Structure formats: C-alpha cells, structure tokens
Amino acid sequence: MRLIFLGPPGSGKGTQSQNICKDYGIKQISTGDILRKNVKDQTELGKIAAEYMNKGELVPDKIMIDIIASELKKPDYLKGFLLDGFPRTIPQAEALDGMMSKMGLKLNCVLVLEVPHEEIIQRISLRRVDKKTGKIYHLLFNPPLPEDNVELYQREDDKEETIRRRLMVYESQTKPLIKYYSSMGLAFKINGVGDFKEVYERIVKVLDSRLEV
Ligand code: AP5
Numbered sequence: 001m002r003l004i005f006l007g008p009p010g011s012g013k014g015t016q017s018q019n020i021c022k023d024y025g026i027k028q029i030s031t032g033d034i035l036r037k038n039v040k041d042q043t044e045l046g047k048i049a050a051e052y053m054n055k056g057e058l059v060p061d062k063i064m065i066d067i068i069a070s071e072l073k074k075p076d077y078l079k080g081f082l083l084d085g086f087p088r089t090i091p092q093a094e095a096l097d098g099m100m101s102k103m104g105l106k107l108n109c110v111l112v113l114e115v116p117h118e119e120i121i122q123r124i125s126l127r128r129v130d131k132k133t134g135k136i137y138h139l140l141f142n143p144p145l146p147e148d149n150v151e152l153y154q155r156e157d158d159k160e161e162t163i164r165r166r167l168m169v170y171e172s173q174t175k176p177l178i179k180y181y182s183s184m185g186l187a188f189k190i191n192g193v194g195d196f197k198e199v200y201e202r203i204v205k206v207l208d209s210r211l212e213v
Contacts, residue, residue: 001026001080002105003130004087006177009166010124012073014136016113017084026080029071030089031064033134036155046104056165058088058173065095072099088174093126093181095105102116109210111203112179115192117167124163128152142196165206 001024017028038046051060068086087093110199126139131151137144144150181187188206
C-alpha cells in the first residue's frame with residue numbers, strides 16, 4: 001500500500017499515521033520529522049530548514065524533492081509507505097509522479113483529512129511530543145499515562161501566530177493538490193472531526209476499499 005496523507009497542520013495526520021502504519025504493515029515517511037531531526041542535529045540542511053519552519057513557511061521544493069528521492073530508495077519501503085507532509089506543492093507532486101513511475105510504483109490513494117481552522121488552533125496549542133519516542137499527545141484530549149514515562153516538549157512552530165501562517169500557506173500552496181489528485185481519481189476526503197477512533201474507522205473504510213489498485 002502506498003499512500004499520501006494530506007490535510008492542514010494539526011488535522012491529525014501524524015496521530016492517525018501511527019495506527020495506519022502499524023495495521024497495514026507500512027512505513028511512515030514524515031518530512032516534518034526528517035527536518036526536525038536535522039534541526040536538532042544542527043546539520044547544514046537543518047540550519048536552512050529552521051529558517052523556514054520557524055516562520056511557518058515551506059522549505060524550498062528542490063530540498064524536499066531531494067530528501068524524498070533518496071528516502072524512497074531505501075529498502076524500508078518495499079512493502080509500501082505513507083507519505084505524511086509530502087508533497088505540499090504542485091512541483092513536489094509532479095516530481096513524486098516522476099520518481100514513482102520510474103520505479104514502476106503506483107499510489108493506492110490520497111487521504112485528505114478535513115478539520116476546521118478554529119479546532120486546529122485548539123489542537124495544536126495543546127499538542128506535546130515525547131522527546132524519546134516522537135509520540136504525539138494532547139494535554140486535554142490524549143494526555144500521557146503516568147507509565148508512559150514521557151519527556152514532553154512543544155514544537156517551535158506551534159505558537160499561535162505561526163500556526164495561523166502555516167494554515168494560510170496550506171490554503172494557498174497545498175490545497176491545490178486536492179484538485180490535482182481528484183483529477184486522477186485518487187483523492188478521498190475524510191472528516192477529521194470526532195474522537196480518534198471514530199476518525200480512524202473512517203480512514204480504514206477508505207483504505208480497505210483501495211487495497212487492490
Ligand atoms: P509537518 O511536521 O509536516 O507539520 P504539519 O503538516 O503542519 O502537520 P502537523 O505535524 O502540525 O500536524 P498533524 O496533522 O500531523 O497533526 P497531529 O497528529 O500532530 O511540517 C512542519 C514544517 O516542516 C512545515 O511547516 C514546513 O516548514 C516544513 N515541511 C515539512 N514538509 C515539507 C514539504 N514537503 N515541503 C516544504 N516544507 C515542508 O495532531 C495535532 C494535535 O491534535 C495533537 O496534539 C493530537 O493529539 C491532536 N489530535 C489529533 N487527532 C485528534 C482528534 N480526532 N481529536 C482531538 N485531538 C486530536
């Protein structure tokens with residue numbers, strides 16, 4: 001199974017990806033996680049990326065396309081993959097089409113998670129991530145259990161004004177991808193409002209219908 005997860009920042013892509021990958025035996029490729037690791041390790045890429053990420057802007061296409069091109073060559077993804085956070089622009093989508101057709105691979109579907117902006121602000125402002133495992137929590141809706149033994153931090157780009165900028169960038173640069181993939185019959189909209197399990201059940205319904213394509 002090869003899929004793309006689209007949706008505004010904070011819509012729940014990372015949260016739902018963890019279950020999808022476990023249940024469908026595929027690996028997640030999160031460009032946000034790859035970039036944050038580089039920022040933490042202070043690599044050259046990380047230093048460049050941080051300038052864009054902290055302002056809520058997109059990292060340039062060329063950088064992102066090179067990351068995905070080298071990632072897709074890894075044997076980890078032979079059984080499939082879930083792309084979380086890529087593509088985010090039309091040029092990225094076109095580059096991905098080119099890479100996949102060269103590799104003889106097809107996409108099963110593109111999930112589009114839909115959540116209203118005001119709910120997103122509420123979700124992101126109380127999002128916390130565990131330093132050790134990268135697991136995503138919410139202080140009200142999904143708090144860690146005492147036995148989780150977490151070390152929580154708040155992402156640098158999770159301040160309200162940066163979130164608003166990220167939402168604007170999503171509307172102008174990423175949303176056009178819904179039309180792009182709809183024209184190929186690959187985009188499936190999922191209502192992302194509701195509890196975690198309810199949203200996951202909606203996702204599974206779509207994925208199960210797209211297993212054999
Ligand atoms: P990235 O890390 O990809 O961030 P994003 O797409 O903005 O998405 P988020 O990780 O913020 O949210 P999510 O949808 O995963 O939600 P989550 O599950 O955490 O990118 C970060 C930055 O990197 C970008 O801004 C850009 O600068 C750069 N970048 C990355 N890829 C790039 C690319 N391809 N091109 C250019 N630049 C790129 O959930 C959010 C919160 O809500 C959590 O607390 C969770 O517990 C809670 N929650 C989830 N589901 C529910 C629910 N059903 N009910 C209640 N709460 C819920």
